[in-house]
Amino acid sequence: QKEVEQNSGPLSVPEGAIASLNCTYSDRVSQSFFWYRQYSGKSPELIMSIYSNGDKEDGRFTAQLNKASQYVSLLIRDSQPSDSATYLCAVTTYGNNRLAFGKGNQVVVIP
Amino acid sequence: GAGVSQSPSNKVTEKGKDVELRCDPISGHTALYWYRQSLGQGLEFLIYFQGNSAPDKSGLPSDRFSAERTGGSVSTLTIQRTQQEDSAVYLCASSLGSVNGYTFGSGTRLTVV
DSSP: SSSEEOOOOOOOTTSSSSSEEEEEESSTTEEEEEEEEOOTOOOOOEEEEEEEEEEEEEEEEEEEETTTTTEEEEESSSOGGGOOEEEEEEEEEOOOSSSSEOOOEEEOOOO | OOSSSEEEHHHHHTTOOOOEEEEOOOOOOOOOEEEEOOOTTOEEEEEEEEETOOOBOTTTTTTTEEEEEESSEEEEEEEEEGGGGGGGEEEEEEETTTTOOOOOOEEEEEEEO
16 A cells, blocks of 8 residues: 555636645554645645644645544635646654655646 | 755756755754655665664665765765666655654756667
8 A cells, every 4th residue: 555645637617616635654653744846847835734543724725634544625616727737745743754755647728 | 044055956967977856954953854756655774873873775776876964964866887777756754752753855857868
């Protein structure tokens, strides 16, 4: 089992709709969770971090963490064409000195 | 500096040649990481430096790869006897600690011909 899995294929959403992305992780002691956005040809950019169960909102982005079920999700409300990018889920654990990344989910917002 | 700086931004090299990639992290960030990203693939961890501690080299794919970090700041990733499968974007990141999110540099696109 991979450390971090993002299984959904490309996600197409109409402008103004909600985009929902999911990520599962294998290590039960994972403690820090991040979402990165990566535009084509660019490097990843940190957009959200979450450390405890529940929801965390930042502007149009909401991260949701459920440690019991070992998943973390990202909601993008009122999707805009500028949100079209690949979104990477990343997880770190106590004592592990690096982030493990999922392969990413491509989001395409259709005007 | 204001961000993580990497150089060169692009490098084309012949198979068998050695290359050096440079990373200048954000001032004050004690942790520095190297990852690589091949076309259409996820980020592959290579090596991690934290302060003056011994680096975590567990992600280096072969002994042709090495890295050093001088004075707790600038880092150089060296690839000896490059192979075509080394072609990728090499990303450097820095952070205040391993539990914080990273800030990535703009990367070095390496092409081995």
